[in-house]
Amino acid sequence: MDPERLAAAITPRTRAVIPVHFAGLACRMDAILELAERHSLAVIEDAAHALPATFQGRLVGALDSRATVFSFYATKTLATGEGGMVVTHDAALAQRCRVMRLHGISRDVFDRYTSRALAWYYEVVAPGFKYNLPDIAAAISIHQLKKVRAMQQKREAMARRYNEAFAGLPLKLPPGPPPGEVHAWHLYVIRLADDAPVGRDEFIQRMADLGIGCSVHFIPLHLHPYWRDTYGLKADDFPQALEAYRRAVSLPLYTRMTEADQERVIAAVRQLLAG
Template sequence: MKHGLKVVEDAAHALPTTYKGKLIGTFDSDATVYSFYVTKTIATGEGGMVVTRNKKVSERCRVMRLHGIDRDVFNRYSSKKPSWHYEIIAPGFKYNMTDIAASLGIQQLKKARAFQKRRSEMSAYYDRVFGDLPVVLPPKAPEGDIHAWHLYVLRLSDKAPVSRDRFIEMMAEKGIGCSVHFIPLHIQPYWRDTYNLKPQDFPNALHLFERAVSLPLYTKMSEKDLKRVVEAVRNILG
């Protein structure tokens, strides 16, 4: 990479996003990291995946994911060395994915495009029906590329009749859960207190945070579910 820097892509929410026709994770970065937590675009319940073209990075990840042991379980039982023998060559962690989770992931991966298609359809519907409200709609993917639509985040404008927090409360009163993605780090206690930060130190992040709200978006949503969300949003903001 230019200047000798190492680049690790955080693609936790991105699968199967493309940029300039290429799938995220196939660029020239040193590694790309995906999350398969239950709320992500494909899920294994917990866990994730690292992809890399760099053999040294790959080997290091394999060692560090399981206590720093030099061979994984399959290698131990297929090696010419006695199966009980292993060596700890680094201060590793317990980060290996379970076989059951991996089997779920293999099946989920086959459905990734179908999941994205459904999320895209729901997001397009939201865009159509919210266009006249006092909100800023989410950005779209460039022409010819794919947006993962992991989240659908509305930004309430200054003309909205209620605050973001009140909007979430009113949606909850209607039995519809919303969330906020994400809370800026500089107002989280650790960074705030460690570095003596104030909310106003990052005014743009604060401004966006105070107005952002994530609406329900998941592949099992029915048309009835979608219309219920839309009716509630329009009732509050219309």
């Protein structure tokens, strides 16, 4: 998120700012938080990609935002298979999350089974959801958390190897972190240059022909039928997102990837782009 463009987008109807730490690189949170405070806006960080990224030496999730949301899906640095976590400094918001995560019930489920006073009684105080992280997934996450630094360091080493191997090719490398900061490297996203010998879609197909799966992160929301049709959006309404999407390719990057796996990817990319 570009803080200057954010400033221009704020209107009297704006209530919150949701910066996305895309691919594991933290946004410029100092400028975003300052701007939000000036306009009395809540900041909710989308940190699905960002554990254990840092900004100005502080972990994402420990900044001064109203809340930060993490994802523990199978592809993330810390993975439980599914689920996620909300962290906040706001005690009232934390309590609201606890109520809303499990059907709007007023008492925590463990309290209902361990309390000696009317253990069976509870009240539904809000129209809640079924958003609780399953106990087994939570148990897995505790042990995954012990490994998160080592897993991030391996991803960082693989990203560095890619950067070195792709230097000079007709593509744009993903931005790295500022000096001293931590990039989670959830994704490794290249953007093909205008003079690349193949277009994005052909590149992905030919990589698949070579036995290597790639993806695109992400198809912009305004191109999807619901958002496009509901709000009458056109493809060029969001030119930055559209331009990034048309060139973006996510290459394989995962903690159990071996050097041999990565060398296969590097060789295939060079075969298609080196000319």
